[in-house]
Amino acid sequence: METLSLPGLDALGWSLRAGTVAISIHHTVTMAASEDREEERDHVHVIDNYHQSLGWGGIGYHVLVFPSGRLYQSHANNRIPRAGVAHRNGEIVHLAFVGDFTATQPTAAAIAGAREAIALLRQEYGDIPLMAHREVATPDYPTACPGDNYRAWIGQLEEGLMPTREDPFYAGGPTLGDIHDWAARGDWLTKVLSSQLDDSQIPLMLIRQLQTEVANLWGDVEFIKQRLAAIKEALG
Numbered sequence: 001m002e003t004l005s006l007p008g009l010d011a012l013g014w015s016l017r018a019g020t021v022a023i024s025i026h027h028t029v030t031m032a033a034s035e036d037r038e039e040e041r042d043h044v045h046v047i048d049n050y051h052q053s054l055g056w057g058g059i060g061y062h063v064l065v066f067p068s069g070r071l072y073q074s075h076a077n078n079r080i081p082r083a084g085v086a087h088r089n090g091e092i093v094h095l096a097f098v099g100d101f102t103a104t105q106p107t108a109a110a111i112a113g114a115r116e117a118i119a120l121l122r123q124e125y126g127d128i129p130l131m132a133h134r135e136v137a138t139p140d141y142p143t144a145c146p147g148d149n150y151r152a153w154i155g156q157l158e159e160g161l162m163p164t165r166e167d168p169f170y171a172g173g174p175t176l177g178d179i180h181d182w183a184a185r186g187d188w189l190t191k192v193l194s195s196q197l198d199d200s201q202i203p204l205m206l207i208r209q210l211q212t213e214v215a216n217l218w219g220d221v222e223f224i225k226q227r228l229a230a231i232k233e234a235l236g
């Protein structure tokens, strides 16, 4: 990770972010001219200049990952707020994939780099969920970011959570893979709501994934939160 020293919303007088509830995933809809390190660094500055011109006080992302997998941090202090999600920059840290993923997916190197960045951010802020920008956007600032195709790849950022059948928490219940399969078929929510997913069968490791899936189903979020609370209580 290369650390730069770019202004953020602090340049506009905002104070440091006091709490951090999620890592928001973005795409920049820009492309560096090559995978050369100098070119990548220059590209970060291009985005920084552009976002300053929009009045955002500096680049709107804390960490950027390029197709090469290389990571660039806007500033050593990730608590400097950045204008990534309107109205929510006081509580969210921003990770951006450089590129346009409207119709394509990030490279395997970029996914690996992003996973490294996520691990570092979670060391800093605890076990916070990943949220696509569009999932945390407020209704007055809707966006397609990080691209209409994001569900096809965003799950790869969490694959390390995949429980195995040897997992001590696995008690014959569904695997994370099962849940992803159901989600892909659209009946994941139905199964949860109809209690075909028995609370006692859900491994502890799945709770964070469930929280992420819940966030994806924003319209039902209040109902599912209650359900998660019940699951957590059942697991003691």
Ligand SMILES: [Zn+2]
Pocket: 025, 026, 027, 084, 133, 143, 145, 146
């Ligand atoms: Zn975004």
